[in-house]
Amino acid sequence: MLWLVLFGVLAGLAGAGAVTGYIAALVKDDPVRSQALIEEKINENSLTGFAYFRDNSLIGQLRTEEDRRPVTYEQIPKSIIDAVVATEDKNFFSHVGIDTNGLFRAVKQQLLNESVQTGGSTITQQLARQVFLTLDQTTSRKAKEIFLSLRLERYLSKPQIITAYLNKVPYGNGSSGYNLYGIKAAAKGIFGKDLADLNLAQSAYLAGLPQLPSLYSAFTSKGEFNEKKFNRAVERQKLVLRRMLEEGKISQAEHDEAAGFDLFKSLAKPSEKAYNTYPYLMLEVERQAAEQLVLTQNPDLTLADLKKKENDSLIEDARMQLLRGGYKVTTTIDKKVYDLMHDIAENPENFSPDNRIKGVEQTAAVMLDHKTGAILGMIEGRDFHIEQMNFATQMTRQPGSAMKPIGAYLPAIEKGLIQPASVLDDSPVILDNAGTSKHIPKNSNGKYSGLVTARTALNKSLNVPALKIFLDKVTIPEAWKYVQSLGITTLTEDDYHAQTGVIGGLKYGVSVEELTNAYGAIANKGIFNDAYLIEKIETADGKPVYTHKADPKRVASEQSAYLMTDMLGTVVTNGTATMVKNNFKNFGKIPIAGKTGTTQNYGDVWFEGFTPDMTLGVWVGYEKQIHTLSKAGHDRAKLIWAKIMSSVTDAKPELFPTKSFAKPSGLVTMTVSSVSGKLPTELTREAGMLVSDIFNKKFIPTEEDDALVKMKVISYNGVNYVPLPETPEDLLRDAIVVKREKPLDELMEELQVALGKTAANTRKPLAYYLPTDAKDSAPSKTDPRKDDGSAPPAPGNIAAETLNGQIRISFAAVAPSDVAGYRLYRSSNGGAYEKIEKSILTGEETKFLTSLPAGVTYSYYVTAVDVVGQESKPSEIVNSRGELSEPDPNMPLPGTGNGNGNGNGNGGTTTNPGTEGGSGTTGNPNDGAPSAPTGLKGQTSEIGVTLSWNDNPGTDQISLYQVWYSATENGKYKLLGSSDSAGFEYIAPLTAGWYRIVAVNAAGSESTPSASLEVKAAN
Secondary structure (H helix, E strand, C coil): CHHHHHHHHHHHCCHHHHHHHHHHHHCCCCCCCCHHHHHHHHCCCCECCEEECCCCCEEEECCCCCCCCCCCHHHCCHHHHHHHHHHHCCCCCCCCCCCHHHHHHHHHHHHCCCCCCCCCCCHHHHHHHHHHCCCCCCHHHHHHHHHHHHHHHHHCCHHHHHHHHHHHCEEEECCCCCEEECHHHHHHHHHCCCHHHCCHHHHHHHHCCCCCHHHHCCECCCCCECHHHHHHHHHHHHHHHHHHHHCCCCCHHHHHHHHCCCHHHHCCCCCCCHHHCCHHHHHHHHHHHHHHHHHHHCCCCCCCHHHCHHHHHHHHHHHHHHHHECCEEEECCCHHHHHHHHHHHCCHHHCCCCECCCECCEEEEEEEECCCCEEEEEECCCCCCCCCCCCCCCCCECCHHHHHHHHHHHHHHHCCCCCCCCEEEECCCCEECCCCCEECCCCCCCCCCEEEEHHHHHHCCCHHHHHHHHHHHHCHHHHHHHHHHCCCCCCCHHHHHCCCHHHCCCCCCECHHHHHHHHHHHHCCCEECCCECEEEEECCCCCEEEECCCCCEECCCHHHHHHHHHHHHHHHHHCCCHHHHHHCCCECCECCEEEEEECHHHCEEEEEEECCCCEEEEEEECCCCCCCCCCHHHHHHHHHHHHHHHHHHHHCHHHCCCCCCCCCCCEEEEEEECCCCCECCHHHHHHCCEEEEEEEHHHCCCCECCCEEEEEEEEECCEEEECCCCCCHHHCEEEEEECCCCCHHHHHHHHHHHHCCCCHHHCCCHHHHCCCCHHHECCCCECCCCCCCCCCCCCEEEEEEEECCEEEEEEECCCCCCEEEEEEEEEECCCCCEEEEEEEECCCCCEEEEECCCCCCEEEEEEEEECCCCECCCCCEEECCCCEECCCCCCCCCCCHHHCCCCCCCCCCCCCCCCCCCCCCCCCHHHCCCCCCCCCEEEECCCEEEEECCCCCHHHCEEEEEEEEECCCCCCCEEEEEECCCEEEEECCCCCEEEEEEEEECCCCECCCCCCEEECCCC
16 A cells, blocks of 8 residues: 555656655655754664662663764775665665655566566665654554655764764664674674774675565574575575676776675684673563653553553563663662572583484573562573563462462461361362353372361372362362462463362463562562562663552561461472472571472473572473473473572571461461360360361361261272161261261262263263272261162182281172171181181182191181172182182081171171070070160160160169161061160161161170160151
């Protein structure tokens, strides 16, 4: 469109005067610059600015975009002027600022898309654009350029114009890697010569560069030779020489001599530039100082506003102002700290070898004084020449578990939702994915630890407890609100829907600077000081432009911050960061606390740690997150942290005067239940389930432990259930078990359904999801197995193996789903078989291990038992020598006759009390048996049945009462348990049925049963 407009203008107008009139109409709103202003801008040379360390020692000079040693017209060789004019603007010395012929030619080339494009701007126009205008290609900009060119020609001479042009145009990179501006800098930077010493070939080479310096630069930003671009520049030089010949500026002989000159051999040798000493730091100083200039000049803007695209031009203008204005920028950087950190980063022995595919194992770190927020040192990357991005401030990566303290634990502690001894359930949680699919998060150790304290969960960096705090206690909106109060600015709307955000599942992640900044608030007793690098900015004559002002904000109470610090301290001493303790040489002299962070497959590793005086955060990974660290790299962040802190504490002990984390008032030490976090009861103490820790007085527990209960349970595939009334006693376990917030039997049923909706590559067997304390979990459901109506088949594959005075009997499990367990029977020297060892439950390893005394011959068999007590026939018999034989068909079956199938009196059978085959006597008073109990009463509840009856007379000398149960009045009764008083409570949901009581005296004689009592199910 621009070229069509110009074509129309040129086609309809004739003569420079008419063009001038038209252009004046287009730019009526553009300010008319005076001669004085034009001369000032044309002759303006940038002032050198400087950056300083915190002790006012020099870091280095700020970059400038223009040559700092301008030349005069008289200093410019004629060959340079001839070459530039012949190539860029052959009518320069005769036109009035614009060249109508050149414009016509350029328009024609654009419209016809000709292969040779010469452009339509004269040297005067290029200078006008360089000094006064932006580089956006709009019609108004072109018009302003033409108008300004006419004014430049009115007020300036041709020598002034071409001199200013040659002092300001860019020439690409020099042999030191600098961007070169101005002909004098180009001569020195590309050929290592003064202007006066350039020959014709070199002059023509330089004259060809300004058209497209990025394409013609023989050197990279690292000062390395770029053959491809050099060859392009040589082709361009040949064009310049040809134009000079065509314009009569040189003879054919001069042309040929220059064309044959070896430009490559005359190039300057690569040299180290001063800016290479602190390249990362200087660029970061430029960036942050420019932002502060914008905020100073635009007080209505915030730092967040500067990230918006519409403010890019403000930042760029401020950067140019900074680089050309002679400013003095004082930073917070401690030279010694910074140098020590970079010594560690630049030592290849501290990292994995470079990888042909992955590249360089990178690191970034920030050390700050959390009492002020001042950044004392940084590692922005290992090698500026490899990667110019500042990994410490400009990169965002997933924080992994390093997010847990600030996104879950600290806000929960601050709200009184948890304390270090609060109990969290590290058991599976089922999360919704897109659609109907499900996600079941796992811990990095591949298991679930069950009920743990908050301190233990953090020490082990368990994912599931942190997720439950994040999702259920704090909630995502409140968690992210708190995280943002700690200076994290990279959260997005998507993160408010990220259920795993607290373990690192964020859209973009966090920067090293901001995450370290957040941890600094914990170290600083709950007061947040935003991290900063720029202490002050002054003009060249010392006038203040910007001075940092502290703005501390309390984000956590001293008590909450101390509790969090104390928990992070045990992460170092007893948790995932013990490697830091072992490698920090001043551990024990200087207290430290911190948290590890690891992303999936070890794409990133972190350690955020602090002392009472300094906070240091370290990240390690590859430039591209898809690349994972080697096994040695898994611990790299912890090792780098320890190396940095060891070096800095040795070199700068004055930075670490505080020898302990100060404990505030308002904290107490208490002993609580280790399964509920509540006040312990006698049952809690009996079970030994106690833990001591520190608490905020405001949030100490006041309720008694209600998580423990004594009951009989049966385990099936590792899960405890309430046993069926008919299940034999030897398959049950009397235990003190724990009522979980989500009963485990209920959870496992939900998991079984959810697993079918998870991604196949993440799905594990159901047993994988059992927490390690499953055996201590109180059931809420009855054993789901149903009696199939028949006795189980005998187990097969019986085998025996002797092991150092023991024998191991193994067998194969049987198929029926109602099988509850297995019994082992033994015969000594051909005698009767008796049950030995604890029965094995379904789902457990099918092996018995028992002692094997010398001098006795033993034989063994195994039986299967179902949930209602029906027992299989014996398996094959195996002797202690491993020999197999069939059982004698006349051998009494287990649990009958003199086989004494249980080894403890009832074999799990359901014989009736006081009847033939039962264990009671006839109850005849002349036999010395006690009288039958009377007054039996019963009541059911949601959790079981409570029975009571009258005490027997004292003359009966009763030692205990037996409680018997049957599902029907005339069915077989099963012994449920015993009581030493006239009352009994049985915890089980299915307790409706018939009950009898038998009294047993001190001599072991049993009464006849009481009258049967029917107890009906609770409504």
